Amino acid sequence: MSFILVINGQFCGDSKLCKCAIPDRSFMNFLGVLLFPFTFLYDLITRLRNYLYDTGYKRSFEFQTNVISVGNLSVGGTGKSPMVEYIIRLLRNRKLVTLSRGYGRQSRGFRIATEEDTPKTIGDEPYLFYKKFDHVYVTVGEQRAVAIPFILAELPDTEVIILDDAYQHRPVKPSLNILLTDYTKPFFEDHILPTGRLRESRKGAKRADIIVVTKCPENPDVHRYDLQIKKYNPTAHIAFSSIAYLPPQRISGTRDFCQNVFLVTGIANPRSLKEHIEANYRLIGEHYFKDHHDYTEKDVRLIKKEFEAKAKDVACVLTTEKDMVKLHPLLKKGEFSGLPVFYLPIETVFVNGGKRFDEMVLNSIRSYSD
Secondary structure, eight states: OOOEEEETTEEEESSSOOOOOOOOHHHHHHHHHHHHHHHHHHHHHHHHHHHHHHTTSSOOBOOSSEEEEEEESBSSOSSHHHHHHHHHHHTTTSOEEEEEOOTTOSOOSOEEOOTTOOHHHHOHHHHHHHHHOTTSEEEEOSOHHHHHHHHHHHOTTOOEEEEESOTTOTTBOOSEEEEEEETTSOGGGOOBTTTSSBSSOGGGGGGOSEEEEESOOSSOOHHHHHHHHHTTOSSSEEEEEEEEEOOOEEEESSOOOOSEEEEEEOOSOOHHHHHHHHHHSEEEEEEEOOTTOOOOHHHHHHHHHHHHHHOSSSOEEEEEHHHHHHHHHHHTSTTTTTSOEEEEOEEEEEEESHHHHHHHHHHHHHHHHO
């Protein structure tokens, strides 16, 4: 049995689509009261941890290389992977290494990605970086402060290490700290887990050098967000970005892409993706899996069955780039090879403050390397 629960407008849960309604306000208020003791305890623990680092009782290490951290205060998707890819493209002339925890992988310890690796051995996002960027070394390690010395020893020419999802990893002091927050659920309107989605207090935003409001609409309310964010960090540069959806690319089948789309995805927050598809294509069906879902042949058979039941006219299956790297090996098998599956590439684009963002990233590198 599988389910999807929608809390605060977010999709979460397991594989099969369930068109659930957002719980009413009275229920959410009751839930907030019920969870308050746990929220208070979690907040206390994270505040104490941050206090120990801020006052020097616990040490943060600096390294003889450029370290750029990209992360967020909340759980769920804020566009970290597209932002890491943006920085990789910006620094394409530098010798780059990405370092991720490798969430969901079945290996442990420090690891440099090779051709033998899969999403199971290094994690979804690192595997995607490895497949997309030939000039970048992709590494994983749970303890970033332990992994960085290994990187510098094994890859001594490294100029820049990009830390993926490391805002709360206080043992490493980055040379540039980039905080992301979703336009539709900004950190200044959110609450500590488990009542809300924040991993730490809103005050944690003060550590950021740059704060990027991601997934913005065409005309974001820049003034309002500036005012709210500056309450927590008056000195950080504030930029606004959105997701650019590129033309769909074929994974399997021989059919050209068409307007009738059956959406399949396993990402943390598919809301903006679904909105884009509904605005540009005809959505005939959808199937959501949990974030970082490990696809199986059984899953593909289920997708095929549901797609064929919905596809009364010419239609295609559409998925994300992150899902594509896990579905592709399964779709090579004979029984699925004819299934018309496409993926939708995405890129980060800035709608406000992008020039200064680029300057700050480039200047942080020159101050260490030149």
